[in-house]
Amino acid sequence: MLIIEALSHIYPGGTKALDDVSLTIPKGMYGLLGPNGAGKSTLMRIVATLLAPTSGFVRFDDIDVLKHPEALRRTLGYLPQDFGVYPYVSAEAMLDHMAVLKGIADRRERRATVEALLVQVNLWDQRRRPLAGFSGGMRQRFGIAQALIGAPRLIVVDEPTAGLDPEERNRFLNLLAEIGENVVVLLSTHIVADVADLCPAMAIICEGQIVRHGAPGDLMAALAGRIWMKSIDKTELAGVREQHQVISTRLYSGRTVIHVLADRDPGHGFAPTLGGLEDVYFSTLAATPSHRPAAA
């Protein structure tokens, strides 16, 4: 269990990236949802021991992460949001190198581990190719393979699906779902579907603060009967915004479909609709002043 308490971080420039964040993350997949710049990566980097926060406390099982980062690293798998690779180095060689760094010193054990992981992430056929030539999805699968070396109990995965095409994204999420059964997996993303598909628990972070957390089902239940939908012309949007709390808009067949949040039927042709996780997310963001949803 990963416990984060009162975590704040201010960057040297004065940017407040995290503001008193507290979370308790149980075993299994945990989704951290938030728009770009919400502080997700900062939180992930702190958990991954790469960043010392300005204040606060992080604990994993019985490890005080901030005091003993080296202890956490022994049981950590981390897939950074954006990572580069070395020239001329193949996937297999790099994975082998990472295995050494992760403490698998025995050559035979290491080879077995590397082979098993290459198969698991379906990179066996590409193992001799230089990483530099990998596509985004292949690179992310390599990233998860290296994160899995040494059977970590905490896996931190930062924005892994950004830039993947739907098929690659699917394949990647399946991989995550497989491993997320027995360990703590902290997944950050700005894509609602990632969380909706995978995570039994989640939190929404915005402007450095946790604005909502819980099981996706519970959060959606809280919105039951409060989401209303209408299909309008684009030109009407401004007028509607003045009268209703619009939480999302999207285009459908040339018309704009809007969701508004209201305790009662707002009339004017609005129809009730089932709230999805997306509505939870957007309604939460809409509650924060600087995050008015724009046309999607």
Add this chain to the structure above:
Amino acid sequence: MLARVAAFEFRQQLRAPLFWIATVIFFLLTFGFMASDRISIGDTANIHKNSPFVIGQTHLMMGLFFMFVSTAFVAGAALRDDETGFGPIVRATPLGKFAYLYGRFAGAFAAAALSFLAVTAAMAIGGFLPWIDPERLGPFRPDAYLFAYAVLGLPVIAFTSTLFFAVAAATRSMAWTFVAVIALVTIYAICGIAFGKPDVEPLLARWDPFGLFAYDVATTYWTASERNTLLPALKGALLFDRLFALALAAGFLALAYPLWGQRAAPGGRAAAPSRRPAAPARGSAPPAAPRFDRRTGLAQLAARTRFDLAQVIGGPVFWVILGLGLANAAGSLWTATDDDRYGGALLPVTRILIPVLDGSLYTFLVLIAAFYAGELVWRDRDRRADSMIDATPAPDWTFIVPKTAAVILVLIATLAVGVAAAILVQAAKGYFHFEIGKYLLWYLLPGSVDLAFVAALAMFFQVVAPAKAVGWGLMVLYVISRFVLPGMGIEHNLLLFGETNPVPLSDMNGEGRFWIGAWWFRAWWSAISLALLVVAYGLWRRGAPGGPARRIARTPRRLAGAPGWLLAGALLAAAGTGGFIFLNTDVWNAYRTQIGDDRWLADYERTLLRYETVPQPGVVAVRMAVNIQPGVPALEATGTYELENKTAAPLRQVHVRFARDLEVRALSVEGARPTRTFDRFNYRIFTFDTPMAPGERRTLSFDTRLAERGFRTSRRETRDLTAVVHNGTFANSFEIAPMIGMDRERLLTDRAKRRKYGLPVELRRPPPGDLASRAWSYAGHAGWSASDITVTTDADQTPVAPGQEVSDVTQGGRRTARFVAEAPILQFFSIQSARYAVRTVRYEGVDLSVYFDPRHATNVGRMLKAMKASLDYYQANFSPYQFREARIVEFPDYGRFAQSFAGTFPWSEGLGFIADYRDPSRIDMVTYVAAHEFAHQWWAHQIVGADQQGATVLSETLAQYSALRVMRRLYGPDMIRKFLRYELDSYLRARGGEVAAEQPLERVEDQGYIHYRKGSLVMDRLAEEIGEDKVNAALRSLLAAYAFKGAPYPTSLDLVAALRAQAPPDKQALISDLFEKITLYDLKAVSARARRRPDGRYDVRLEVSATKLYADGQGRERPAPMDEILTVGLFAAKPDSSGFRPRDVIALAKRDIRSGTSTFDFIATRKPAFAGVDPYDELIQRDAAANTVAVKQAG
């Protein structure tokens, strides 16, 4: 559009830190040169620091260095968009390729040109600095700055910018572009080595885009006054060269366009599908559990080191740097064995190659260390792999330790490859005596350790620095500090990072005891380097530590435990070794610096030179016992001088002087008391109780000890005692015995230094003929004396002193030999002792011997032969040899010279003993040197000049003349002509670099280029004109008048008078020209036409122009009327070419040549190819190549 792109690029460049850093660096470099009297670019004591010549030279030098900056500018302009990933966006704009490419270039070039103005500005400002010695500065010359910037500097910048812009456009890689830069530098360095060879020089002068060679040729033989006032004329080779640079620039610029392809984004190569084992079954292996123990640590260390090494040697850049370094080293190694004075050669012995290898490879090694430290420390960040790597459980030390190890391993591998190159060079030169042990112990091992220090420093800088470029900048500062700090008087190796004592190498004496000090310094720097690495470990960035303060705050926790103990241990070791070194260098021995030595010399002169003219008694007999303890090392000398008042008046005082570091254990003078002692100068004045009457004799007794405890700190050259060593002791009397009276040997001569320390700028000797100073010779006040010297040394060594060996006893492990000279000797003799092999031949009643190291037998036969030939000529033409023995005695390579003491000729193992004469076309330097030194037995050891101007004519010029006569007998006139061509070139070059004033030969003041080089030319021409017999008759008359006689000592005027007495009336003016004036000729064969006659012979008409000039000491010339009989001739081949044979001479005639143009007609039996005046270069002329011309067919 192009202009707008250019303007944008220009602003972009000016905003980048590179522009300002480069501008500031070049400003400071140039300014530092102007402001310092220790750095020199072509200026000497009497060439102004802001003279047109120096301004031009500086712009060219800086232009060469600036290549790195201009390359960064233009390559940055070419590559920036690719590096930032902005490329596709720019390429998607409607901007045309032409405007894009050339706009970028124009902006970057403008920035480079602007930045280079820093050099001009720094020089101009430096010319007004108040603290520069005003005599080192000339008037402000705007035209010179304009010329230097626009004509010399700018084309170089244009050439390098365009070239490397094209390279960057083609390779799309900053690394490859810089590899190309290094390649160019290396090629240029190789050209620099080749420059100076007569056939390459005119080629390089025309086709060198950097202009240095052209400038050198355009200003060769310029005198100081010309250098201070003239700008080279923009014509001939220089004009051609400048236009060539611009043409190249235009060419490269044009070439950049097609080279700039629209390359696709880099993609990975597909793997070869050959090996493709089936995928293991899914989940077949149980996940391995990580372990974190010692074994894992070692595996991580090994794997990380391998990985980091692979990152260095896997990329092409390393191999190219290595290749270039090797090319540079190979060039240096190949020419290391040139004995360049007369085109001789040495055998490529290991000891000679090691310092060359070290010198040529070192810069590349530092470059590798600095570059890859930066690359490895920042690699994970640069590749954005840091998050992934930093979050692994690998311990903190697995970052810095393997990276440091990888850099060090790469450096060691490079050293080893250098050794292989040296061995290959040896083999290629047909030398197969490979001494692998020496390469390992003398080079690879110490070199590796020294480079490890550099690697540690580079790593430390990179860890401390906030960015890679800053880390590199710190390394640049370190490299600069190695030059600058010693100039500021900081020469202690304890203070100069990574510096150790130099270890002079010798085959005779190995590394001697000099390695001890060097390794103590290595221990000290090892401790410091270790401490730096531990601190760097503590500060290592892992993750984002968030500012320096937090990094430092985190450090103590990292250092807890083993690293802390390591740091403490390193600091303790540093304290221990540092303390012991300090004890050696500053307590047991004196810490001395160049500046301190200069000041000491200045004070010495200020305090003591006033005693120079105090009349002194002569030494008529020396009895001395010398006890050499090679292993200690110590040399004790006890003995007596028999003093005699040879003057006509009573003497009140005797002045006794000792070498600076000689310990004087006892000193007494019969009937005299010490009345004044200058301890700092080891100088004592004794006053007689009753003055010494004329003719009276008194005894001086002394007991001295020359020894050294521990070691000193030294740079470049060792300051440790080299006179007394395990094998190869070589001490001269000045170093171990008292000197009588003060003289001006070894005083400060550098004009700038003299001025700096408040001494009269010139230390002029009295003019020849001055009466007072004829009382002593330039060898001192002591005069001629009998000698009886006993030398004791270890039993396995052979002691040598001047004179006949009258006894030689070995007992109790010590060998004692006594030497008594058969003829009077000067108070200037040497004591030697080593494990010698001796080869002796008896010839004409004289024992001719060579004392040599048994491994150096190659040229012993040649030396003996030279001694025989010398003895023959000198006894037949001068006078009988005064001793019954003549000994050539080898000494270690701690000095590279040969010297002539009474009957003994110490000769360095670095010269004649390893000279290589397998190529018979080379000048036989062994015979020349042996004959020269042997000739000194007459010209120094029979007659010695009074201590005034012209004294060395009587010794060096006459020895040179004598040696050339011997050489002529052995090798014929062709070899002598070749020799004299070297002499002429060397004289003309050196006179341009004269710091005081060039003197006519008869007034020469210890100026080697005059008494040796010009002396050879003068005496050879004289012998040609009046006949060898007449010259020798004059020399005999001189010997008859002055041999072994005391005061008044002879002067150069006596020589000139003796020559005049032998010369016919029509040669008296020639003698004036040769000895009393500085005479130069400009002879030119203007044209030659041949017309076939009906009888099959040829009418040849040769047109010649001639000018004779007299120059003053500053090189100002005035024409003189010329009317001389010179040789004119017709030839089938060029007379100075290597294939020239005697049968190529078709006609030779003596003709009267007057100033201006003359025409000569010949009838030749064969058709000539060349015609010329003074074809054998007997006259001193500046353009010897002009005096022959190819014959044209007419009609």
